[in-house]
Structure formats: C-alpha cells, structure tokens
Amino acid sequence: MNVAKQGTDVYDVNKIREDFPILQRQVYGRPLVYLDNAATTQKPLCVLDAMRDEYLNVNANVHRGVHYLSQQATDLHEAARETVRQFINARKTEEVIFTRGTTEAINLVAATFCQSQMKEGDEVLVTDMEHHSNIVPWQLQAMQRGIVVRHLPITDDGRLECREDIATYLTEKTRLVSIAHVSNVLGTVNPVADIIKAAHERGIPVLVDAAQSAPHMKIDVQQLDCDFLALSGHKMYGPTGIGVLYGKEEWLDRLPPYQGGGEMIDKVTWERTTFERLPFKFEAGTPDFVATHGLATAINYLLSVGLDSVEAHERELTRYCMEQLQSIDGLTIYGPKDMEHKDAVVSFNVGNIHHLDIGTLLDRLGIAVRTGHHCAQPLMDRLGISGTVRASFAMYNTKEEIDALAAGLRRVIQMF
16 A cells, blocks of 8 residues: 555655556546545555455355354454444444445434334434435335424525524424434535534434545544444445444344344244344344455555545645635535535536536546435425536545646536
8 A cells, every 4th residue: 555654744645546546547538537436435456455355265154154264254354343443433343233334224223213212203303414315214214103304404505504503403202313424415514513412411312424424534423422323335445335333332222123134133933033132133144244344444544544634635625626616607616615614525506507417528528526416305405406516525636636627617618
C-alpha cells in the first residue's frame, strides 16, 4: 500500500490513488473522473487481494467446522467483527451484527422492533431527508401493524427545522427515532448527538443511518450513545453485499430473531426452537465470510490513511467544488452552504437543463456523477424538483477532478 500514514502532516492523494488501479482507466477515451462515491466507492488493491487470497486458500464454511480451513475462516470472520467493534467503539463484539448492508440493517430493526416494542398507533420519527431505506421499511410496518411514520421537516437550505429543539416533535406515542447522520443528497450533517440526548430524556431509543458518515468521519457509538447504528461496506472502500448493524446489547437481547435457519439456532425440535446467543441470533444462514474479511481490510486501510486526514481532505474538496460551481451561471446548489453542516456531497441543477441530460453528457467526457432522485423522492418533493446531479467525494479525489467537472459543465451548458 502507498497510503499516507496516520499522524503525518502530508496527505499524498497521488500515492493513495496508486492503490486504486481503476482510477487509471479511461472512459470514452478520456481519463476517468469518478465522483459517484456516495453510491459506491472504489476498492483498493489490498481489499481485492485479501478476498482473492481467502477464496484461494481459506474457503470453508465458518463456525462449528472441526477441520483446519473452517477454523481458519472462522478466525478471519470473527477477527473482522472485532475490527468493526473497534472502528465504531462498540462495547462488545456481540453488539456487531453482520448484514448485507445498511438497508438490511434498518429492515432488521424495523421488523423486530415493531413486532416486539410497538402497537397500532405508535409512532416512528424520521426526517424529510431520509434515503428510501429509512422510509420504506417503516411504511411496510405501518401497513402490516398500523404504526405511524412521522417526519421532521427541513428548511429551504436543507437542515432540520427542529435542530434546536427536537423535543417539540416527540410525542407520548413516539417509540423510536430513526435518522440519517449525513444526507446522501444534501450532504447535511445532522446533529445526531443532540437528537439522541433529547430522545433519551424521554426514554426513546434512536437508530442512526451512518451509511454516508462512516467513510468520512470518526464514529463512536458509546460517545453518541445511539441505540442502533447501520453502515454499508461498499461505501467505505469495502465489498458490496456486506454491512453492519450495531445495537446495544440490552436492545438486541429484547428483540426477536429477524430470520430463521442455520447459524441462529441453539436447538431445534418439532416442539420448539431455542436461539443462539448474540450476535448469531440475527445472522441466519452462511455469512459472507469473505466479504467480512474484505470489509475489515477496507477499515484498516481507511485507518492507515487516518480518518481525520480523510475528513479534512474531503471537506476541502467539498468547499472547493461549491466555490467552483457557484461561478457557473444558472447553477443551483442544494443543501447547506457552510462547511460546518456539510460533508462530501454537492447536489445541483443548472437552469432548465434536465439532470439526466447533464449526467449523460458528462459521462461522455469521462466524468461519473449520479443523477435522479437518489432514492430520496420525498426530499425531492420537498425541494420542488424531480432530481439533481450529484457529485460525491472520496479520499482519492482531487481538485483537478473538480476542475474537470466545472469545465465539463460549462461545455454541456454551451450545448443547450
């Protein structure tokens, strides 16, 4: 690995880029400018090598196997759980549940929490800026169980209206608050610590969707005091199809299993089944033990660069991007403009040009951005638009790439 080491004053983005060979490829004969990191980040060679090595040398089902390969694979899998525990500062590895991603993690909480802790008329509180993954699971429970999904409003500049006093939105029927740490569209950094404190004062647990924050900033679940937290590996330089649900032990003990099958059982008879201890109670079936190893490798890579350094680099990129784009006539940026409340995402439109047309033409210039509603249609409705163009940043992006984006946008505008 060629990464800049944690604790040094020099952030060498060019050395970091060497660890991501895909960044050297061309698209339509032009250098790739990859600015779609909020959807999926690229993977460093060390992650790909670690997963390939496990498939070549340690490919055996984990847990309960008495042979050497199974024990070796199990050790790697459980070492990955410990890596995650340290990364988010959970108290115990038992509080770390492997899932397929943030979506499954939230669905797990929605299904089990609503089944065991809620009744008809009880309320879950989300926000206007949530990803569909933190809306639809609760709506499914509303259809099945009669719970009520309420949403916190946002201001025109993309921040929570209630950021000073969320307590005014908590009612005697509020049973859970589920909120994005960072908006995948606006880049808004929500005051989750304050929200958690206010909710806990009323005995209400909080779930944090950390899909867009875990790759960009330090997360300490004990300091936040959140009850649940979800994240995805593929947004933080790890493989797709793997994610994490953190839950406080006392909450996970109270919730019923999410799925049934192998791995999650203690004993099965025709009369009854008893369930495994945490965390296995929530991990039915053969886990993707190669992906968990890949996720742990990605976390170690991220830590070797240094999260403080990554955050500083990406915030400077975000500031620079907004500065460059604001000089383009007719361009509108959505979300907070001050860097105190924004992180690694810039969403925008240009005049009456459709966002899809902009994204398509930028693609022909080798520039990869996201267009559309970004799985946040209620937010689009609130903003009064059908979608945006979204540029999102990672540790390997450069100011030169933002210059290419700005130049590409000016060229696209000329075509209209």
